[in-house]
Amino acid sequence: MSQTYEKYFVPEPSRYPIFGSIALLLIASGAVMWLNKVGSGPWTLAIGFAVLVYMLFGWFGQVVRESEGGSYGKNVDASFRWSMGWFIFSEVMFFAAFFGVLFYVRVLGLPWLADADNSLLWPGFSAAWPSAGPVVEDPFTPMAAWGIPAINTLILLSSGATLTWAHWGMMKENRGQLKTGLFLTVLLGAIFLTLQVYEYMHAYHEMNLKLTSGIYGSTFFMLTGFHGLHVTIGAIMLTVMLFRVMAGHFTKEHHFAFEATAWYWHFVDVVWLMLFVVVYWL
Amino acid sequence: MAAVIPDHLHDHHHGPTGLMRWITTTNHKDIGTMYMIFSFIMFLSGGVMALTIRAELFQPGLQVVQPEFFNQLTSMHGLVMVFGAIMPAFVGFANWQIPLMIGASDMAFARMNNWSFWLLPPAALLLLGSFFVPGGAMAAGWTMYAPLSVQMGMGMDMAIFAVHIMGISSIMGAINIVVTVLNMRAPGMTMMKMPLFCWTWLITAYLLIAVMPVLAGAVTMVLTDRHFGTSFFNAAGGGDPVLYQHVFWFFGHPEVYIMILPAFGIISEIIPTFARKPLFGYASMVYATASIAILSFTVWAHHMFTTGMPAVGQLFFMYATMLIAVPTGVKVFNWVATMWRGSMTFETPMLWATGFIFVFTIGGFTGLICAIAPIDIQLQDTYYVVAHFHYVLVAGSLFALFAGAYYWLPKWTGHMADERLGKIHFWCSMVFFNITFFPMHFLGLAGMPRRIPDYALQFADFNALATIGAFGFGFSQLIFIVVVIKCVKGGEKAAARSWEGAQGLEWTVPSPAPHHTFEVPPVVK
Numbered sequence: 001m002s003q004t005y006e007k008y009f010v011p012e013p014s015r016y017p018i019f020g021s022i023a024l025l026l027i028a029s030g031a032v033m034w035l036n037k038v039g040s041g042p043w044t045l046a047i048g049f050a051v052l053v054y055m056l057f058g059w060f061g062q063v064v065r066e067s068e069g070g071s072y073g074k075n076v077d078a079s080f081r082w083s084m085g086w087f088i089f090s091e092v093m094f095f096a097a098f099f100g101v102l103f104y105v106r107v108l109g110l111p112w113l114a115d116a117d118n119s120l121l122w123p124g125f126s127a128a129w130p131s132a133g134p135v136v137e138d139p140f141t142p143m144a145a146w147g148i149p150a151i152n153t154l155i156l157l158s159s160g161a162t163l164t165w166a167h168w169g170m171m172k173e174n175r176g177q178l179k180t181g182l183f184l185t186v187l188l189g190a191i192f193l194t195l196q197v198y199e200y201m202h203a204y205h206e207m208n209l210k211l212t213s214g215i216y217g218s219t220f221f222m223l224t225g226f227h228g229l230h231v232t233i234g235a236i237m238l239t240v241m242l243f244r245v246m247a248g249h250f251t252k253e254h255h256f257a258f259e260a261t262a263w264y265w266h267f268v269d270v271v272w273l274m275l276f277v278v279v280y281w282l
Numbered sequence: 283m284a285a286v287i288p289d290h291l292h293d294h295h296h297g298p299t300g301l302m303r304w305i306t307t308t309n310h311k312d313i314g315t316m317y318m319i320f321s322f323i324m325f326l327s328g329g330v331m332a333l334t335i336r337a338e339l340f341q342p343g344l345q346v347v348q349p350e351f352f353n354q355l356t357s358m359h360g361l362v363m364v365f366g367a368i369m370p371a372f373v374g375f376a377n378w379q380i381p382l383m384i385g386a387s388d389m390a391f392a393r394m395n396n397w398s399f400w401l402l403p404p405a406a407l408l409l410l411g412s413f414f415v416p417g418g419a420m421a422a423g424w425t426m427y428a429p430l431s432v433q434m435g436m437g438m439d440m441a442i443f444a445v446h447i448m449g450i451s452s453i454m455g456a457i458n459i460v461v462t463v464l465n466m467r468a469p470g471m472t473m474m475k476m477p478l479f480c481w482t483w484l485i486t487a488y489l490l491i492a493v494m495p496v497l498a499g500a501v502t503m504v505l506t507d508r509h510f511g512t513s514f515f516n517a518a519g520g521g522d523p524v525l526y527q528h529v530f531w532f533f534g535h536p537e538v539y540i541m542i543l544p545a546f547g548i549i550s551e552i553i554p555t556f557a558r559k560p561l562f563g564y565a566s567m568v569y570a571t572a573s574i575a576i577l578s579f580t581v582w583a584h585h586m587f588t589t590g591m592p593a594v595g596q597l598f599f600m601y602a603t604m605l606i607a608v609p610t611g612v613k614v615f616n617w618v619a620t621m622w623r624g625s626m627t628f629e630t631p632m633l634w635a636t637g638f639i640f641v642f643t644i645g646g647f648t649g650l651i652c653a654i655a656p657i658d659i660q661l662q663d664t665y666y667v668v669a670h671f672h673y674v675l676v677a678g679s680l681f682a683l684f685a686g687a688y689y690w691l692p693k694w695t696g697h698m699a700d701e702r703l704g705k706i707h708f709w710c711s712m713v714f715f716n717i718t719f720f721p722m723h724f725l726g727l728a729g730m731p732r733r734i735p736d737y738a739l740q741f742a743d744f745n746a747l748a749t750i751g752a753f754g755f756g757f758s759q760l761i762f763i764v765v766v767i768k769c770v771k772g773g774e775k776a777a778a779r780s781w782e783g784a785q786g787l788e789w790t791v792p793s794p795a796p797h798h799t800f801e802v803p804p805v806v807k
Contacts, residue, residue, distance in 0.1 A: 133520030
């Protein structure tokens with residue numbers, strides 16, 4: 001806030017937001033139609049995603065051009081920092097809802113289902129975790145912590161380290177280190193996702209553990225599934241950063257897109273650690 | 283608009299024209315206007331539903347609608363009013379006023395601001411369109427409680443996706459507001475010099491970012507329980523229907539403060555203006571707002587006293603809820619203390635603001651009564667609760683919105699609003715509001731359940747009275763349309779400082795506010 005005030009960049013009118021709205025309307029309508037088997041749901045959904053991808057490419061592309069063109073000063077940079085922080089906070093609260101559900105079920109819900117009041121309704125039901133509830137139809141094997149999940153923990157933690165190493169490369173203006181670090185991070189993310197897919201297939205085919213396996217299956221697949229979705233998004237962001245680095249974008253002083261991606265990646269990392277402890281281990 | 287843009291700014295404005303101007307705009311004033319028009323259309327849609335409900339309840343028996351459709355009406359009336367009318371209206375105020383009040387050239391993220399608005403029409407389309415699909419609209423109550431919501435037809439899926447889209451809109455809008463307030467203030471505009479409206483919106487936006495994702499999680503679990511075989515709310519699979527209520531109200535209670543804190547902000551701007559005195563206890567107002575926001579995370583289960591919660595839980599949520607009366611009392615005290623020995627005049631905005639204090643406080647007190655667990659167990663799901671939350675949502679949030687609209691209309695349009703019509707609008711609203719909702723307290727105390735299209739004969743008189751009041755209230759709102767159209771078209775020219783006692787940066791720019799303001803930030807002493 002000194003005497004030389006820097007004009008805050010306010011973008012020109014843009015047609016991308018309305019494409020985003022049309023995309024979400026198509027996606028929502030398509031999903032409703034598909035789930036209720038009316039009309040051509042899958043097609044509507046697919047068109048919606050296509051419009052969304054067009055919007056994301058166009059909008060982010062414009063932001064990248066504005067950023068590289070020097071439109072964003074210190075104030076805009078500060079706005080980006082605040083907003084990414086608050087966005088990650090909203091994501092934390094999204095996961096908090098599902099972690100809260102797991103806590104409620106294990107600490108309150110199941111013991112209540114098994115208590116004296118309900119013993120007439122479901123005699124012999126005990127609140128041992130993992131549980132598929134009092135009406136077990138299909139026995140399953142719960143997921144063990146010390147196999148693939150433990151390896152995945154190591155992989156994600158290493159990816160956090162390679163990403164930080166890449167950031168050091170950025171700060172030292174060592175583009176080789178930056179590229180190698182980013183590439184390794186994307187690779188580790190891809191290995192993590194591959195192992196998750198393998199684990200899901202194993203669960204479905206050999207362990208009879210499914211989304212429909214009572215409350216254990218519900219919480220297991222929803223928590224790990226939404227985490228996997230976020231790893232996928234993070235990996236896409238990292239890939240975009242890798243392409244931008246290869247295109248010569250970013251300087252030592254000006255690379256918040258990279259930092260924001262790193263924040264996001266560390267956030268999904270921390271979520272995984274909590275998942276590992278409360279979903280797989282305990 | 284073009285005529286009022288100062289010459290040196292004229293060359294900046296060369297965007298699309300016509301409809302495309304509104305679809306592509308990145309201007310906070312355009313977007314604010316669209317938010318307000320949208321919210322008023324939704325207010326009228328939700329109002330038509332309310333009047334249909336009241337028509338059915340005019341006398342015992344079933345006359346106007348089928349019970350299934352009645353359930354759809356009560357559910358959609360709630361969703362439309364909360365997410366379509368009240369919340370977007372406040373965001374509209376934030377868009378117009380926050381940059382003007384803190385001396386910023388626009389919102390921090392102007393393009394995202396546009397998207398936040400333009401996500402609302404698709405969501406409204408999904409919500410209102412669900413009336414016309416097989417099975418009709420969602421009819422599980424606006425709270426969408428499981429297991430009812432797990433059993434509904436495709437209208438429920440449309441409501442779920444509408445909630446997702448409105449959630450995205452709210453989170454983006456809230457992040458925009460937080461960043462604008464934290465990062466775009468003019469030199470010298472310290473946090474503790476900010477107009478209280480900016481403070482209340484900052485805290486509201488924080489609440490939105492914290493709880494909208496939780497609502498998204500709740501409805502997502504309903505969706506997977508409905509279609510993908512999960513057991514979150516199914517006891518046979520180890521889940522619990524009450525769990526839905528916990529997750530929903532963890533969102534839902536902060537949500538009610540999301541709908542009232544910006545109202546507090548508007549009232550805190552208007553009362554000092556017409557009392558011609560600075561706001562009494564500015565700092566305590568800020569701390570009270572923050573306290574309400576933080577406490578709002580610890581009271582959710584007071585909506586669930588009859589779910590068989592352990593006594594310890596009931597006691598905790600009862601006392602935590604009553605604690606909120608303290609900061610709220612601080613606010614009411616400060617407004618009254620601001621008026622104390624002021625040179626007061628009662629132009630239309632001040633009438634609404636003073637009226638707000640009276641009726642909102644009644645709603646606050648009935649809230650305290652509902653907070654007492656042993657009493658609430660009697661009152662749960664009766665018309666007493668309906669009376670309570672309409673006193674805080676209509677006489678609270680909506681009256682504050684009208685107060686703010688009359689207060690800032692001169693700044694937005696360049697003309698003073700018609701005082702005579704404005705006063706008629708206020709008095710009709712005030713009288714008919716109380717005719718509608720005051721009898722509902724008695725109905726609830728006598729045991730009339732909410733969300734039921736028929737009732738026992740002894741409730742007939744009060745229900746007939748409430749229906750007469752509701753139609754009076756509904757038609758009174760048409761006066762507002764006349765006032766706004768007259769005000770846009772012409773009327774007494776408004777000065778830059780449209781009200782004698784008005785303080786703040788927004789009154790330093792011409793009326794109507796030019797398309798671009800504060801491109802060079804003002805310096806606040």
